Amino acid sequence: MKKYIILTILSLSLIGISSCEKNDEARKVVYQISDNQSGFEVSYRNASGEVKKEQVIPESKEDVWKYTFEAREGEIIYVSGIYDDVTTGIKVQILLDGKLFKEKSSLYDTLNYVIVSGTVPFE
Amino acid sequence: MKETLITILFLLSSFILFAQNQVVIEGYVLDKENQEPIDQVSVELAGKGTGTLTNANGHFKIENLPPGVYNLEFSHLSYINVTRKTNAKKAGIYRVDVMMEAFVSTLEEVKIEAKSFQQQTYKAEKISRLEIRESAVRDIGDIIRRTPNLSGVRKGAIGIDPVMRGFKNKQLNVMVNGGTRIEGGCPNRMDPAVAHIEAEDISEIEILKGPYALRYGPAFGGVIHLKTVKPKPYTRYTNNITAIQGFESNWNGRKQHLSIDGGNHMVYYNISGNYKKYGNYSAGNGQEISSSFTKYNYAVQLGVSPVENQQYVFSYDRSYGRNVNFPALPMDERSDDTRLLSFDYTITKISDAWDKMRLKLYHSDVHHIMDNKERPFSDTVVAVSDITAVNYGGRLESFFNIGGQNITAGIDLENIWKNGQRTKNFILQPNLPLKIEDLWKQARIINAGFYSSWNQQLGKFDLTFSARLDFNSARSNPLILKKMNGDVLYENVNTASNYTNVSISGGLLWDIKENWGLGLTLGRGVRSPDLTERYIILLPVGYDRYDYLGNPGLKPEANHQADLKIYYENEKTGYFEANTFFSYVTNYITAQLVPESYVQKQTQDVLGVKEFYNEDRVYLYGFEFSYASPVWGKFGMTASGAVTIGINPDATKYIIESGQVTGEEKIGRDALPEIPPFESNIDFIYKIIENKLQTKASVRMVAAQEHVSDAFYEEATPGFVLADLSVNYMYSKNLRVNAGVNNIFDKAYYEHLNRRIIGSMQPLYEPGRLFFVNLILNI
Secondary structure: OHHHHHHHHHHHHHHHHHOOOOOOOEEEEEEEEEOOOOOEEEEEEOOOOOEEEEEEOOOOOOOOEEEEEEEEOOOEEEEEEEEOOOOOEEEEEEEEOOEEEEEEEEEOOOOOEEEEEEEOOOO | OHHHHHHHHHHHHHHHHHHHOOEEEEEEEEEOOOOOEOOOOEEEEOOOOEEEEOOOOOEEEEEEEOOEEEEEEEEEOOEEEEEEEEEEOOOEEEEOOEEEOEOOOOHHHHHHHHHHOOOOOOOEEEEEHHHHHOOOOOOHHHHHOOOOOEEEEEOOOOOOEEEEOOEEHHHEEEEEOOOEOOOOOOOOOOOOHHHHOOHHHEEEEEEEEOOOOHHHOOOOOEEEEEEEOOOOOOOOOEEEEEEEEEEEOOOOEEEEEEEEEEEOOOEEEEEEEEEEEEOOEEEOOOOEEOOOEEEEEEEEEEEEOOOOOEEEEEEEEEEEEEEEOOOOOOOEEEEEEEEEEEEEEEEEOOOOOEEEEEEEEEEEEEEEEEEOOOOHHHHOEEEEEEEEEEEEEEEEEEEEEEOOEEEEEEEEEEEEEEEEEEEEEEOOOOOOOOEEEEOOOOEEEEEEEEEEEEEEEEOOEEEEEEEEEEEEEEEOOOEEEEOOOOOEEEEEOOOOEEEEEEEEEEEEEEOOOOOEEEEEEEEEEEEOOOHHHHHOEEEOOOOOOOEEEOOOOOOOEEEEEEEEEEEEEEOOOEEEEEEEEEEEEEEEEEEEEEOOOOOOOOOOOOOOEEEEEEEEEEEEEEEEEEEEOOOEOOEEEEEEEEEEEEEEEEEEEEEEEOOEEEEEEEEEEEEOOOOOOOEEEEEEEEEEEOOOEEEEEEEEEEOOEOOOOOOOOOOOEOOEEEEEEEEEEEOOOOEEEEEEEEOOOOOOOOOOOEOEOOOOOOEOOOEOOEEEEEEEEEO
16 A cells, blocks of 8 residues: 555656746846936837837936836847937946846947847846 | 476476477576565567566576577566576577576676677677666766767767767667657757657667668668667566656756556556756866756656567657757757657567567657857847757568578668758847748658568577668758848759668677687668758858758768677686777768858858768778676676777868968878777776675776867867766665766866867866765665
8 A cells, every 4th residue: 555655646746747847937127228318219129029119318317217027038138229419328238137137338439329138048 | 396397397398399399498587685586577588579577486488499599688677687698509498597686786797797698790789777877877978978989979068969980970870669760950969869868768778880780770880779668567466666866066966767667467557757957067177167957858658468479568758858058059959849659569479480570650759949049149149940850650570480590571661851940030130020041941851671681590600691771762842042132042952862772781600619709790881861961051060160051962871891809708707809890981971162152151150161972982990899807706897998090081171271261182091070089998896795885986098089180170189087986885675875976086178079169169078076876766
């Protein structure tokens, strides 16, 4: 009888092994643009995978533009900022689960755009 | 009384069989420790495809055999396999009694047994289940390459691609359970066939070197036969459970295995599952190697024997790979979902002459997804390849015994189909459309084969002859590669090709004296080009930095080989075997540079495009030796060594200056690339407590490889010496512990066949020192 109990337990654990595939976990992604006061055009890949464009006019240099969504591991993430006034600058960041993942900035540069992109890394 | 009855029956049956001029082999199998009979021991006649099981008294009997020399293989889940040779040259009854030892004993003893009585006329080897389970093993390719003259191309965490005597890829016939074949999905072979079977499910790996074993399909360089644990009938209802829990430091890896097998004489089963999760490891120089992976699988097999001489076995295996890192390739394996289905039917003792018939049907499919999402370029271009590879077919074969001649005849069919896309997402330019490339154009190969083999014992000679006829047909959709604007970069609409190949082999085994034997084998094995060689479109799938282009007009390549083997066996001095071979390959498939005007390269940083073509001839030669001592008191040892030399007598080298091909030079005699150097292994065993505790020390010496290909700009690699130590402790018959340390001195080393880290000349280092422990439970 004891043997059959063990057999049942082990069979159940075998089923456990076969079904222990970890689902891709959703990660909280934040696109963040700051350090600009002259205005910029932001392009970003949204939660549906579409590329959206927005014109942003900040009220001050301290204003921060943010877009938050959830993405699965391996998903493409992309955000760019193009500003008109090359005498100013811009900082573009991607945060994953509240931590800085990627960052690029431009200040008084003849290139008036910054692109940050990549994929959500696998744990 | 019972014994008297057995004796009477014994005498009666012997009388009948003497009259029929037949051989009967019978005997008892007992536990070495307590002399108790062992029930359900499988007794098989090696190479004959027949056998039986012991009963509750440990008795077995195999009847109706023609006179000859037989190798009996005894195997049981809880005991070490034993092989016994019986020289039954005349009709009569031959008694073979065997003592089997519970699993704690050395795997070297298994090796001694296995190597002592090999019946093949050429070099053959076996890797036992015990050897696999009691090692720090993650991958079948990893265990295979520990044997001299077997090696493996390593590109990542797992998926080591076997190389045997310099032959690789489809030059080797890799199959599962007597015929199931698996086609990997990745064009760069990150998932060769061996990567789709879990090491813990293996009962034995059979390695047959040379183009001689024609029964299993087109054989060119050799056969790697992966035999998984199969369900078997029991005389009374039984259940056995095996659970393994393993841990490895350095990789921070853990593995679990669970299998349950049992049933009765009519219905029996085997269910198993595995889970492995490993991280990155540190090399001996402290460098962290990207090597993490997750793998898991489950397998269910059901056997039914409605009558004694018939068996039906249904098998289903589902395996998964997730996030497997390949630092030497431009992509990692994101997911791999593989499914194996097979059905086996066997009928035995059909008539006096017709011993057995076997039918096998199988289907395997691999869904393989790779991407570069964890590579530096992934913030510019994300590329994802999604490939499906299907292989299905079957075989029908019959075994006959006519007047002492063993004859096998059969037909087999293999159908390979592959399709898939690579999608490129230019994420810095999100308005650009996705670039979608068709990688395999629905390519297909169908191979139908007919084979026959004959074997007979004539005095001191054991003669074998085999022949095989293959009809090979392949096609794909037109090979067209377009730019994103629609311009055609390359086009080839002539994709169909058909071949008829004839392969033959013959050999003799000569018992010169009681202790001496000699084997001589000659063979010609022919194989048709594979899907990559025929249809790949501009992908860097080779050893060097070129895009490769398939060639549907390739001719089949043929290996003409001779093997000479000599062995000596003595109870006091042990077993020694030496083998040498020479292989002359015609229409050798390799690749040559084509001008830019013909087709332009498509991959960044490659030097140009190479198209597959047939080189007139190359040759390979080498030798192997092995020695297994008897058990001297508490001590035993084994030693082995091997080397292969490959020569291309008419090689061309492309001159490269500043990253450009600027010319070519005929360099004549050049080494073939990716051939491992000389290596030797020595294992020492010491039994500290008989049947309880033993230790093993292993030393592996690998020479520097300086015989490298100039034409392929292959780099020489330094030699190294490694030392491992392990301990086996048998707490009880149900519980064993195996622990050890590999690479004791934390050497920084890499194998010659390890590829370089992508985009660099940095070698892919092997793990530094690691500790492992395996807990094995049998109920």
